[in-house]
Amino acid sequence: MARDEEYADMGAGLRQSYLAAVTVFTGSFLLFLMQPVLGRTLLPSFGGAASVWVICLASFQTLLLVGYFYAHWFRNSRSAGKSLHLALLILAALSVFAVIFFRTDVEGFIQGPSSNLISVMLGILVFASLPYVLLASGSTLVQAWMARSHTKGDLYHLYAISNIGSFTGLLCYPFIVEPFVPVNLQWYALGVLMLLYCIMLKLFVFKLDDSPKEECDCALEPVRDVKKWTWFIIPAISSFMLNAVIAHMFIDVTPLPLIWVLFVACFLLSYVVGFSRFGSSLLKLWWSLAMVSVFFAVMVRGVVGVGSFAVNGSASAAMLIFCGIWMHSFLYENRPEYDRLTRYYLMLAAGGAVGGILSAVAAPLLFSSVFEYPLILWVCALFLGWWLLDSIAFFRNRKLLLRLLVIVWATVLIIIVSAGGRHSASRVRYQKRNFYGTISVTQTIESFGKEGSHNVNYLWCGQTTHGIQATGSSLRTKGTSYYGNTGGGIAVTAHPKFKNNNPMVVGIVGLGVGTMACYGRPDDLYRFYEINPLAVEVAKDRSLFTYLSDSKAAIDLIEGDARQMLEFEQVAGDPLYDVLMIDAYSGDAVPCHLATREAFELYLNRLAPDGILAVHVSNWHIDLLPLCKVAAQELNLVPYGVVGVKENTLTTSSVWVFMTRKKFTYRYPLWTQVREIDWDKVRDIKLPVDDCGSLVSLIRWL
Numbered sequence: 001m002a003r004d005e006e007y008a009d010m011g012a013g014l015r016q017s018y019l020a021a022v023t024v025f026t027g028s029f030l031l032f033l034m035q036p037v038l039g040r041t042l043l044p045s046f047g048g049a050a051s052v053w054v055i056c057l058a059s060f061q062t063l064l065l066v067g068y069f070y071a072h073w074f075r076n077s078r079s080a081g082k083s084l085h086l087a088l089l090i091l092a093a094l095s096v097f098a099v100i101f102f103r104t105d106v107e108g109f110i111q112g113p114s115s116n117l118i119s120v121m122l123g124i125l126v127f128a129s130l131p132y133v134l135l136a137s138g139s140t141l142v143q144a145w146m147a148r149s150h151t152k153g154d155l156y157h158l159y160a161i162s163n164i165g166s167f168t169g170l171l172c173y174p175f176i177v178e179p180f181v182p183v184n185l186q187w188y189a190l191g192v193l194m195l196l197y198c199i200m201l202k203l204f205v206f207k208l209d210d211s212p213k214e215e216c217d218c219a220l221e222p223v224r225d226v227k228k229w230t231w232f233i234i235p236a237i238s239s240f241m242l243n244a245v246i247a248h249m250f251i252d253v254t255p256l257p258l259i260w261v262l263f264v265a266c267f268l269l270s271y272v273v274g275f276s277r278f279g280s281s282l283l284k285l286w287w288s289l290a291m292v293s294v295f296f297a298v299m300v301r302g303v304v305g306v307g308s309f310a311v312n313g314s315a316s317a318a319m320l321i322f323c324g325i326w327m328h329s330f331l332y333e334n335r336p337e338y339d340r341l342t343r344y345y346l347m348l349a350a351g352g353a354v355g356g357i358l359s360a361v362a363a364p365l366l367f368s369s370v371f372e373y374p375l376i377l378w379v380c381a382l383f384l385g386w387w388l389l390d391s392i393a394f395f396r397n398r399k400l401l402l403r404l405l406v407i408v409w410a411t412v413l414i415i416i417v418s419a420g421g422r423h424s425a426s427r428v429r430y431q432k433r434n435f436y437g438t439i440s441v442t443q444t445i446e447s448f449g450k451e452g453s454h455n456v457n458y459l460w461c462g463q464t465t466h467g468i469q470a471t472g473s474s475l476r477t478k479g480t481s482y483y484g485n486t487g488g489g490i491a492v493t494a495h496p497k498f499k500n501n502n503p504m505v506v507g508i509v510g511l512g513v514g515t516m517a518c519y520g521r522p523d524d525l526y527r528f529y530e531i532n533p534l535a536v537e538v539a540k541d542r543s544l545f546t547y548l549s550d551s552k553a554a555i556d557l558i559e560g561d562a563r564q565m566l567e568f569e570q571v572a573g574d575p576l577y578d579v580l581m582i583d584a585y586s587g588d589a590v591p592c593h594l595a596t597r598e599a600f601e602l603y604l605n606r607l608a609p610d611g612i613l614a615v616h617v618s619n620w621h622i623d624l625l626p627l628c629k630v631a632a633q634e635l636n637l638v639p640y641g642v643v644g645v646k647e648n649t650l651t652t653s654s655v656w657v658f659m660t661r662k663k664f665t666y667r668y669p670l671w672t673q674v675r676e677i678d679w680d681k682v683r684d685i686k687l688p689v690d691d692c693g694s695l696v697s698l699i700r701w702l
Contacts, residue, residue, distance in 0.1 A: 016208065020142050023200045024158050027138035028165030029172075030193055032268075034128055034135070035060055036173040036261065037186045041099075042123045044593035044690070046116055047531040047561040049436050051364075053260040054246055055120045058360030061239055061352045063129060067136025068349035072342040074137070075144040082205045085134075085141070086198055092131035093194035099127055100187045116435040117361065131194060138197075140345045142204065147338035149208050156275060156335055159345075163271040170268065174261055174696055182692040227334050231347035232354075234327045237383065239355030241323065241376045242267045245316045247359070248301075248373035251437045251462045253312045266320040274328025283333065286326035287384065293318040294380050301374065309621065323380050330387075368431045369438055378411065429457065430544060436532040437462055441544050446649065448475065456650070457544055459513050459535075466535070467513030468650050469545050475650055477550055482618055482654030483515040486644035486674050491579045491614035491658055492519045505575050506553075507606070509562040509594070510583035510616075511535050513545040520553025525575075528555070529562035563594055566606050576608040583616040585624055590695055595624075596688045600631045604661075613637070613659040618652075622698050625677065626685040628657040634687055638663045641677025 039056045046052050074081055139162040143155045177186060242263065249259050273279045279286065293315070300315040336344050363372040426442035433439075440460045447453045454472035458465055468480040479489045497504045503523040508516050511530035520526050530536050536559055538544055548555050558565050562584065580603055584594050593599060603613055617624035625641065632639040637659040644654045657677070685697060 016146070016204075019200070019204050020146055020158060021161050023197070023204050024139045024142050024162045025165035025168075026193075026197050026200060027135050028162040029169035030190065030197060031132065031135040031138075032166040032169035033173060033177070033193075034132060034190060036170065036178070037183075037190060038124060038128050040178060040186075041127065041183060042120060043591075044563075045123070046120065047436075047591055049116070049531075049591075051116075051250070051435050051437065052120055054243055054250070054360045055117060056124060057243055057246070057260070057264070058353075058356035059121050059124045060132065061349075061356035063124070063132045064136045065346075065349040065353040067133040068140055068342070068346045070133060071137035071140035071144065072346045074141060075342040076148070077145075082145075085137075086202055086205070088130075089134050089194065089198045089201065092134050093191050093198065095130055096128075096187055096191035096194060100184050131190075135194075135197075138201070140342055142201075144338075144342050145205075145208055147341060155338065155341070156332065160272050160275040163268045163275070167265055167268040167272065170261060170265055174694065178694045179696060180692070184691060228347075230331060230334050231344055232351040234331055235348045235351030236355035236358075237351075237376075237379055238267070238270075238324055238327050239352040240359045240372070241355075241380065242320065243356055243359035244363075244370070244372040244376040245320055247363070247370050249309075249312065249316055251370050251433075252373070253309055253463060259313075263316065263320055266317050267324055270321050270324025271328050273325045274330075275332045279325055279329035280332045283326070283329050286322060286329055287387065289322040290319075290326040290380070291384050293322040294377060294384065298377055298381075301377070319380070323384075326384075364433055364435070368433050369440075370433075426458070430538060430541075432534050434532070434534055436534070439532070439534045439538060441538060446470070448649075459538060459545070461532075461535075465652075466510075467515055467539075467545065469513060469515075469547065470650060471546070475648070476546065477518050478650075479515055479518055480650040481512070481515060482616060482644070482652055482656075483512075483518075484644060484647045484651035484654075486642075486647060487651065487654040487656060488516060488581060488583070488614060488616060489519060490642065490644075490656065490674075491581055491612050492516070494658075495578055495612060496610070497578055504578045505608075506579045506581070507566075507577040508581045508583065510581075511539050511557070512583070514539045514547040514551075514555070516581065517547045517551035517553060517555060520551040520555075522552050524553035526551065526553045526555055527558060529558045529560070529565055531559070531561050533559060563599055563602065566602055570602070570605055577606055577611055578608050579612050579614060580607050581614040581616070585615070585617060585619060585622075590619070590622055590624070592688065592693075592695060593690065595627055595695065596690050596693065597631070597634065598690045600635055600687075604635060604637075609661065611660075615657045615659070616654065617657055618654045621700050622695060623700055624698060625655075625657070625682045626698060627687070627695075628659070629679055629682045630685055630687045632659055637661060639677075639679065641679065641682075642674040643677070644674050 035056065039053055042056070043049075043052055074085060077085065139158060143158050147155055181189070246260050246263055249263070274286075297315040297319045300311050331348070359372050359376075363370075426444045428440055429443050430441035431438070438461070442458050442460065444456050444458070445453050446456045448470070451474065454470050456468060456470045459467035465481060470476055470480075479485060479487070481487075483489055485493065492498055492504070492506060495504065496502075498519075501521075503525075504521075505525045505527075506516070506520075507527045507529070509529045511528040512535070514528060517526050517528075528539075530539075536557055539548055540557075542549050548557075582594070582603065584591060607613055615624075615628055617628060628639055628641070631637070638661070640658045640660075642656055642658070644651075644656065646653050655677075686693065688694065
């Protein structure tokens with residue numbers, strides 16, 4: 001009988017452990033599914049700016065801290081406390097349903113006079129603070145309650161399971177949820193899944209013995225020389241590293257969609273491996289791989305220079321994985337007994353929140369470039385060298401000298417990294433950073449044959465050229481970059497009003513340096529839409545660019561999100577455009593709300609009956625021709641796709657699509673030598689709408 005009871009207890013314990021694992025997995029899955037759902041909801045309100053994701057990460061890390069504090073407070077709760085927690089979870093699930101009904105009102109509220117950074121944080125607070133905090137507390141509470149009840153073995157494996165759930169939820173969104181499920185339905189699904197999670201948690205609590213057993217093995221073997229300071233410092237470093245890497249890839253390399261998802265997935269994977277016996281038993285191996293990955297990242301950034309997405313992405317992913325596994329394995333090695341479990345997780349969350357805030361909030365305010373990236377490389381190199389000195393007995397007797405050498409070595413690395421980037425003879429004339437990224441103006445001296453050498457200014461948004469002007473030559477008033485006569489200039493010069501010298505109204509979404517203003521004539525109106533205040537500042541600065549001041553046309557600059565401004569104009573009954581140019585898709589930063597069916601319908605509503613809709617689709621990693629093809633098909637437009645040629649040293653080949661309501665009404669000049677797009681060879685896709693769809697299928701992976 002005793003043996004039968006023992007087997008029964010073992011079976012009950014296994015069932016309890018399985019239920020705990022499934023509950024933890026589900027809660028973490030929902031936690032990291034909610035993040036991209038909320039980000040997708042907020043993006044259109046902020047012009048699709050990639051920085052929304054970075055701020056979301058820092059905000060979620062702060063809410064995670066609140067959730068872990070809540071778990072620490074509720075750790076010893078009895079039946080009444082557990083019932084209260086379940087009641088709050090049900091209330092949180094109902095608040096998720098409320099988002100659907102009040103979403104429009106909240107979006108209007110967060111677009112107030114406050115800064116974008118504060119507005120994004122406010123949106124997160126209003127939309128998801130309660131459900132996120134309660135879901136964030138779930139894994140810790142389950143472990144704490146099990147520790148009080150009956151545990152034999154290591155409960156910390158549940159933390160790895162929670163990260164597997166987070167990893168799964170995060171990767172499900174861009175490939176399964178976003179392309180096929182409308183945003184409102186995504187919120188409905190979250191609410192329903194939260195209610196199911198409440199049921200699972202209730203079953204777990206029901207089967208849990210509410211009173212501690214006398215024979216309960218509630219503690220691990222005491223861990224010798226636990227370094228409590230690592231509970232805060234390491235998560236702060238790893239969190240800062242994650243945000244710095246994402247900012248580096250978004251701003252310095254390319255704002256390719258899914259970057260943040262892939263890198264957060266690498267980060268979560270490092271937690272999964274680190275919080276396991278496999279991770280902690282190979283600590284020296286992870287240290288070696290981490291050291292190699294940091295050195296690789298330094299070489300890529302400091303020697304190869306910023307540019308290639310594949311090389312930079314590989315270096316960043318390797319650093320997140322191997323440095324992350326090493327740091328998180330170190331945390332697992334220094335885990336405490338179960339009676340300090342919630343305090344341990346609270347410290348981890350506090351470190352993560354501080355690291356996230358420093359990188360996402362403080363760094364953009366303090367640095368004019370993404371300096372947090374070389375800074376984290378220095379910190380990682382310093383930390384790795386420091387650990388080596390503490391781990392090998394030979395070094396312990398020579399601490400002072402060797403630690404000085406470690407500092408010198410790490411400092412040399414950061415100097416190498418800081419010297420990297422775009423290698424040229426350019427001098428920087430302007431550089432600032434804000435919510436929308438880094439903007440810089442560089443100047444070179446270039447030869448123009450008989451005209452001699454002149455200064456040429458380049459506007460850079462990250463690694464994308466957004467404007468060029470030769471300040472001292474006859475080319476000063478000519479279209480440059482992708483706005484040459486065989487590029488964007490066709491949209492204006494092919495229009496009958498231009499040929500007949502009649503006044504034109506031209507709208508351009510995306511200011512750049514105002515290059516299109518060079519086509520302006522007396523009595524023309526050129527209206528530019530620009531969401532980034534720094535771009536407006538640069539284009540208006542006559543010491544940098546003079547297209548706006550030199551133009552013969554009337555110039556109107558509209559600051560704000562182009563779609564919102566066009567909607568306001570439509571309501572106000574403003575004059576229609578003869579040419580409406582959409583140049584908001586270059587550099588891989590494609591705002592989804594400017595590439596949906598509703599957006600194209602708005603463009604047509606603002607276009608004169610004989611007008612031309614010109615869309616610039618030159619892009620590094622995203623093929624936008626299928627988007628233009630399906631938009632033309634569904635809206636009964638005639639598309640003319642052209643690949644412009646490089647006319648001189650200041651122009652680039654570019655791909656444009658011109659759409660008209662009538663077939664063959666407007667054609668580009670025959671002398672331009674452009675190549676036409678064969679639409680039969682362009683693949684078919686489904687046109688995204690505001691509430692459903694993504695651009696993931698358009699990414700060129702190779």
